[in-house]
Amino acid sequence: MLSTLIELQRLKRLDRTGWTLRGLPNGTESVAAHSFGVSVTAMLLADRCKARGVSLDVEKLLRIALLHDWAETRVGDMPRTATLYFGSAARKQAETAAFADIVNAVDADGSYATLYNDYERRESTEARLVKAADVLDLLIQVLALERAGARGLDEFWEVADNPEFNLEGAAEQIVLELLQSILKARSELHPNV
DSSP: OHHHHHHHTHHHHOBOHHHHHTTOOTTSOBHHHHHHHHHHHHHHHHHHHHHTTOOOOHHHHHHHHHHTTTTHHHHOOOOHHHHHHHOHHHHHHHHHHHHHHHHGGGOTTSHHHHHHHHHHHTOSHHHHHHHHHHHHHHHHHHHHHHHTTOOSOGGGGGGGTSOOOOOOHHHHHHHHHHHHHHHHHHHHHSTTO
16 A cells, blocks of 8 residues: 555646646646645535435545546646647556556455546546536636736636536536636636637
């Protein structure tokens, strides 16, 4: 267990590449900070969903949120543009292999691999809600950076144009309500955008 925990410490220092590529300073956001944001967003979305009658396994949701980026300790934080060069299949294969190697010593029953594969395939409502939280956390971070004066981040907002969260009912409504509140906050910050 110790070797896995030590390896996962790298996520605390691993910068999110998208910010670095846009000229923001090192330390703008680490992968671990992003995972924290995704986990908190997923938890709050889950609480709201459960309050509206959506059946969810919150422990499963939080576990997926916590481990969804563990592969990055070995392959790094590949920005969206990397997929243009490597291809999505090669990227997914590398991340899946890296994740399996990372958890090998602590995943005797395969539960971590099952959660990771669920997230990658978006098989469960919990996995789809974590993916929505992943996108929403990104947008919240972009909004925070823009509020602090960062510019040139418009391309990150493209994920909000046609989000395919593949949720339904109250879960979809809750996610879209949060997305709309983020977009409203941005329009107040940039009235001409």
